Amino acid sequence: MGRRTTITLIKCDVGSLPGHHVVPKILLDISRKRLNQAKKEDLINSYYVFHAGDDLELLMTHDKGENSPEIHSLAWDTFLEATEKAKKLKLYGAGQDMLKDAFSGNVRGLGPGVAEMEIEEREADPIVVLAADKTSQGALNLPLFRIFADPFNTAGLVLEPTMMEGFKFEVLDQKERSRAVLKCPEEMYELIALIGSTERYVISHVWRAVDDLICVATSTTKLSMIAGRYVGKDDPVAIIRIQHGLPALGEVLAPFLHSYFVEGWMRGSHWAPIMPVSLKDSRCTLFDGPPRLLALGFQVTEGEIVSDEDGNPLIYDLFDDPAFDLARRECVEYASIIRRMGEFEPARLPESYMEYTALSKVLEKLKGRFHPV
Ligand code: F6R
Ligand code: MG
Ligand code: MG
Numbered sequence: 001m002g003r004r005t006t007i008t009l010i011k012c013d014v015g016s017l018p019g020h021h022v023v024p025k026i027l028l029d030i031s032r033k034r035l036n037q038a039k040k041e042d043l044i045n046s047y048y049v050f051h052a053g054d055d056l057e058l059l060m061t062h063d064k065g066e067n068s069p070e071i072h073s074l075a076w077d078t079f080l081e082a083t084e085k086a087k088k089l090k091l092y093g094a095g096q097d098m099l100k101d102a103f104s105g106n107v108r109g110l111g112p113g114v115a116e117m118e119i120e121e122r123e124a125d126p127i128v129v130l131a132a133d134k135t136s137q138g139a140l141n142l143p144l145f146r147i148f149a150d151p152f153n154t155a156g157l158v159l160e161p162t163m164m165e166g167f168k169f170e171v172l173d174q175k176e177r178s179r180a181v182l183k184c185p186e187e188m189y190e191l192i193a194l195i196g197s198t199e200r201y202v203i204s205h206v207w208r209a210v211d212d213l214i215c216v217a218t219s220t221t222k223l224s225m226i227a228g229r230y231v232g233k234d235d236p237v238a239i240i241r242i243q244h245g246l247p248a249l250g251e252v253l254a255p256f257l258h259s260y261f262v263e264g265w266m267r268g269s270h271w272a273p274i275m276p277v278s279l280k281d282s283r284c285t286l287f288d289g290p291p292r293l294l295a296l297g298f299q300v301t302e303g304e305i306v307s308d309e310d311g312n313p314l315i316y317d318l319f320d321d322p323a324f325d326l327a328r329r330e331c332v333e334y335a336s337i338i339r340r341m342g343e344f345e346p347a348r349l350p351e352s353y354m355e356y357t358a359l360s361k362v363l364e365k366l367k368g369r370f371h372p373v
Contacts (some may be wrong), residue, residue, distance in 0.1 A: 001120060001209060002120040002121040002122060003120070003121045003302060003303060004063070004065075004118060004119070004120055004121075005031065005045075005061055005062075005063065005118070005121055005300055005303045006061065006062050006063065006064060006065055006066060006068070006071075006117070006118045006119075006128065007059075007061050007116070007117050007118075007239055007300065008058075008059075008060045008061075008062065008066075008071055008075075008114070008115075008116045009057065009058070009059045009060075009114070009115045009116070009120065009129060009131075009185050009219075009237050010057075010058050010060075010072070010075040010085065010107060010112050010113070010114050010237055011052070011055045011058070011112060011113045011114075011219070011235070011237055012055050012056055012075075012079045012097045012098065012111060012112035012113070013054050013055050013056070013067065013093060013096040013097040013232055013235070014079050014082045014083045014095055014096065014097065014098065014138045015027070015052035015054075015082070015083065015086025015087070015089075015091035015092060015093055015094035015095065015096065015222070016029065016091060016092055016093060016095065017082065017089075017091050018090055019092050019093065019288075020053070020054045020092060020093060020232070020284065020288060020370060021053070021054060021092075021132075021283055021284065022051060022053060022054060022282070022283045023051035023053075023054060023055070024091070024191075025189075026085065026089075027056060027082045027085060027086060028049050028050075028051060030078070030081055030082050030085055031049045031056060031058060031078050031082060032047075032049045034074070034077070034078040034081065035047040035049060035058065035060065035074070035289075035297070038074050038332035042362060043062065043064075043070060043071070043232060044060045044061065044062040044071070044074070045061045045062055045303040045304045046060070046061045046303075046304040046307065046313055047059060047060045047061075047099065047305075047313070048077050048296075048298075048305060048313045048315050050131075050155060050279060050282075050294075050296070050315075051282060052131035052132060052133045052235060052237075052282050052292065052294050053133025053134060053235070053282055053283055053292055054092075054133060054232075054284075055097075055113075055131070055133055055235050056079065056297070057237065058078060059129060059132055059296075059305075060074075060075075060077050061300055061303055061304055061305055062082075062303070063303060065118050066116045066117070066118050067106055067108075069105035069106065069141055072103075072105065072106050072107045072108075072114075072234040073103060073105070075086075075107055075112065076103045076107050076110070076112070076157070078132075078142075079112060080097060080098070083095040083098055091192075092357040093232065096231060096232055097111040097112060097223065097231070097232065098110070098111050098112075099223070099226050099227050099231065100226075101295065108202075108221070109221075109226060109329075110225075110226070111221070111223065111226060112221070113219035113221040113234060113235065113236065113237055113278070114219055114221070115129075115217045115219045115237045115238055115239045116217055116218075116239075117214055117219050117241070118214075119214060119237050119241065119300070120291075121134045121300060121301070121302075121303075122244060122352065123244075124243075124244070124299060124301075125222060125231055125241065125299060125300045125301070126241075126242050126243050126297065126298075126299045127237055127239060127240065127241055127242065127297070127298055127299065127300060128239075128240045128242055128249065128252050128253075128295055128296070128297050128318065129238070129240070129294075129295070129296045129297075129298075130143075130236075130237065130238045130239065130240065130293060130294065130295055131235075131236075131237045131272070131293070131294045131296070132235055132236050132237070132262075132291060132292065132293045132294075133233075133235050133282070133291060133292050134233055134264045134272070134284050134289045134290075134291040134292070135233055135234075135236070135262045135263060135264035135272065135274065135285055136144055136198070136199065136233055136235050136236070136263045136268075136290060137174070137202040137213065137218070137219070137220055137221075137232050137233065137236045138195070138197075138198025138199055138200075138201070138202050138260070138262070138265055138277065139198065139216055139236060139262035139263070139264070139274060139291065139293075139296075140203065140236050141195040141196075141198050141201070141202065141203050142198075142255065142260055143255035144203045144206065144216060144218075144238070145169075145191070145192065145195060145203070146254070146255040147240070147251060147252050147254075147255060148167040148169070148184070148206050148215070148216070148247065149166075149167060149169075149184040149185065149188055149191070149248050153251065153254050153255055154247050154251040154254070155245075156247055156248065156251060157185075160245060162208065162210050162211075162245040163208070163245060163246070163247075163270040165208075165209045166183060166184045166185050166186070166209040167183075167184055167206050167207065167208055167209055167215070168181050168182070168183050168184075168206065168207045168209050168212075169181065169182050169183075169184065169191055169195075169203055169205075169206055170203070170204045170205040170206070170207075171191070171194050171201050171202070171203060171204070172201065172202045172203075172204045172220050173200060173201055174200055174201070174222050174225070175198075175200050177191040179204065182194070183209060196367040198263065199263060199353045202218070202220055203216070203218060204217070204218055204220050205217055205218070208245065208246065211253070213241075213245075213246075214241070215240065215241045215246050216238060216239070216240050216241070217238070217239050218231065218236060218237065218238040218239075218356075219234070219236050219237045219238070220236075221234055222234060227266070229268075230268055232268065233263075233264045233268045234255040238264045238315065240252055249291065249297065249318075252295075253295065253318060253319075256276040256295070256319070256324055256327055257323075257324075257326060257327060258326070258327055258330055259273040259274055259275060259276075259327045259328075259330040259331035260273070260274060261273055261274075261334070262274045262291055263349060263353060264289065264291045265287055265288060265289040265290065266287045266288045266289065267288070268354075269285075269348060269349050269354045270338075270346075270347060270348055270349060271346055271347060271349060272289050272290050272291050272335070272338075273290050273291075273330070273331040273334035273335055273338070274290065274292075274293055274331065275289075275290050275291065275292050275293065275327070275328055275331040275332075276292075276293050276295065276319040276324045276327050277292045277293065277294065277319055277328070278294075278317045278319050278320030278321075278326065279294060279296075279317050279320070280292065280320070282294050286335065287335070287339060290332075290335050291333050294317075294319065294320070295317075295318040295319050296315050296316065296317060296318065297315070297318050298314060298315050298316065299314075
């Protein structure tokens, strides 16, 4: 039996500048200080703080298991301290995702997004983390499907005997708040039928079918459902285990050869091409976008993110690579095409998907002006 280690990624928009652009260094530093202290106190084993656009991201490894009140309260307290600073500086949207006041042991349902996975460490355990800004949970359905179920993406599905047995996908119905597990390749068509509806069905976990090895955990917070109104997009994150009987690093990155369309962008109300970017370009600009996606790679050994001699975690910025220039260029081209349509569908999301709409006010204003035909 290998060592049991938990990888936790908790994220929150606590304020940014200018507008919903980036988390300033001052908030990253507050978070680093807190997590460093928690490491000294042996609450966590290692950490890495970064930002995906206006979302502050806390990546941690520890021995407390999933949904640990101690770890969740560490993240909550860190976000609270960063929020206080953001409020003092009047940063934009200070405390935006801190939707509830009372913390009771778990940040789920309070606003911050969580992806967590307790693993039994293999001989070597390489991991990829994906983190998006200005888009919704369903934005990761397409690449996760391609990575774990599409043999045109993942050669291992036809060349690696353990992977040939397939993968099990947990799908969350965000409307009914229910879940189902579907197995590929046998139930591939049913899976696509569901997760193709990205606004409703979201992949929350993936396991390897042959031995139920956990390989994916995603965040599934729907902010508008907690807040009862639009408060910003959910900006999903995912933890993906790779290699040795799982998709290889290159198979995880292969779906990002091309851009594709996701919900989000300006006011969370448009179809948008997604752009794979490096940490340096993790900041939304044009029409509050286009939505950006980061991919960070690292390995976990003896409970820690493998680090250098000085204790700095070795984190690799995987989209910092010319191999993704084509997707970035396609993204800008798609953006220029779809923005020509302004607020006409399909540039704008259909009414039922929209988080933000003045339509009820328009109808109110025009009350009495519609006559039977
Ligand atoms: C998208 C997003 C932004 C805002 C837009 C308006 O997730 O957060 O596109 O919706 O910048 O923001 P407010 O209403 O804060 O001026
Ligand atoms: Mg924001
Ligand atoms: Mg955001």
